[in-house]
Amino acid sequence: GQQVMQIPQYQHVQEGEDFTTYCNSSTTLSNIQWYKQRPGGHPVFLIQLVKSGEVKKQKRLTFQFGEAKKNSSLHITATQTTDVGTYFCAGDSTGTASKLTFGTGTRLQVTL
Amino acid sequence: DVKVTQSSRYLVKRTGEKVFLECVQDMDHENMFWYRQDPGLGLRLIYFSYDVKMKEKGDIPEGYSVSREKKERFSLILESASTNQTSMYLCASRDSHLYGYTFGSGTRLTVV
Numbered sequence: 001g002q003q004v005m006q007i008p009q010y011q012h013v014q015e016g017e018d019f020t021t022y023c024n025s026s027t028t029l030s031n032i033q034w035y036k037q038r039p040g041g042h043p044v045f046l047i048q049l050v051k052s053g054e055v056k057k058q059k060r061l062t063f064q065f066g067e068a069k070k071n072s073s074l075h076i077t078a079t080q081t082t083d084v085g086t087y088f089c090a091g092d093s094t095g096t097a098s099k100l101t102f103g104t105g106t107r108l109q110v111t112l
Numbered sequence: 113d114v115k116v117t118q119s120s121r122y123l124v125k126r127t128g129e130k131v132f133l134e135c136v137q138d139m140d141h142e143n144m145f146w147y148r149q150d151p152g153l154g155l156r157l158i159y160f161s162y163d164v165k166m167k168e169k170g171d172i173p174e175g176y177s178v179s180r181e182k183k184e185r186f187s188l189i190l191e192s193a194s195t196n197q198t199s200m201y202l203c204a205s206r207d208s209h210l211y212g213y214t215f216g217s218g219t220r221l222t223v224v
Contacts, residue, residue, distance in 0.1 A: 001171060009152070033212050042202060043155070045212025088154065090213075099145065099170060100213070102155040 002027045004091050006103035013110055019076040021106035023089035031092050032065055032072045033100065038085040079110045115139070118203050118216035125223050131190040133219050135203030142206075144186035145213065146170075146178065149200040161186055193223045 003026040013019050023032065031050045035043040047056055049065035049072060056063045062075045072089055086107045090100040119134035137144065143162050147155040147170075157170030159178040167178050175197060179187045186205075190197055200220050204213040 006154075035212070042215040042218050043213070045214070048212060090155075099157050099160050099168075101157070101171075102147070104152065104154040 002091065002093050002101045004089060004101050004103040006087075006089060006106050008106055009104065010107045011109070013079050013108070015080060015110050015112050016078050019079050019083070019108055021074050021087050021089075021108075023072045023074075023091075023103050025070045025091045025093070025101075027070070027091075027093050029069050029091040029093055032069075033090045033092070034063060034072075034074055035088045035090060035102075036085050037088065037105075041085075043088060076108075079108070081110050081112065083108060084110050116203055116205055116214050116216040118201075118219050120219050121217065123219060123221045125190075125193050125221065127194060127223055129190075129193045129223075131193050131221065131223075133188040133190075133201055133203075133221070135186045135188070135216055136184050137186075137205040137214070138184065139205060139207065139214065140183065141214075142183075142208075144180065145204045145206070146176075146186065146188045147202045147204065148172070149202055149218070155202065158188065190221075193221075195223050197221065198223045 005024050033048045034046040037043045053067045054065040060077045064073045086105045088105045089103040116137045125131050145160040146158040149155050161167045161180040177189045202218045203216040206213045
């Protein structure tokens with residue numbers, strides 16, 4: 001079945017440093033979504049990417065979808081302590097309203 | 113504000129018990145999902161439903177069943193709870209493939 005891997009599993013940065021997490025799918029995706037889960041919380045939808053090579057920005061967060069639609073990345077510029085949490089990508093290979101396959105997640109720790 | 117409500121935040125059950133986890137959404141969404149979340153494994157899909165009385169197996173359906181008698185409610189049933197079903201269970205709903213999932217707060221189930 002479809003597999004979605006994320007690296008790194010964990011990253012610890014100092015506040016103000018940049019952070020990137022990478023997501024790779026074993027199959028071509030119709031779209032990819034990103035979620036953030038704060039410690040003790042539940043995943044919250046951040047964004048969806050649909051087009052090959054698409055780049056979207058949300059303030060300090062930049063999301064990219066690869067040309068082959070099999071990989072994606074999330075980059076955070078100048079991290080803040082509020083960025084702490086686990087970031088998940090989730091791929092949809094069917095293009096319908098059916099299930100997503102979630103990545104294993106990257107846990108980000110930010111210290112002052 | 114849209115909401116997905118899970119009936120219990122924490123549950124402790126004994127091995128062999130039948131366990132019901134309830135999820136209700138107030139967004140009139142067609143699609144509902146049950147995931148379990150375990151450290152290092154991310155979110156894994158148990159079952160999903162795209163309409164009332166319709167259900168499909170996810171990636172790890174063994175030992176679980178579901179019920180969707182009304183559009184707003186999606187129940188996860190552990191027929192005979194076992195210790196390897198100790199986990200965080202997350203319910204989610206989704207309007208269409210254009211939008212992200214809205215998750216409930218989760219139920220942390222411990223089977224002793």
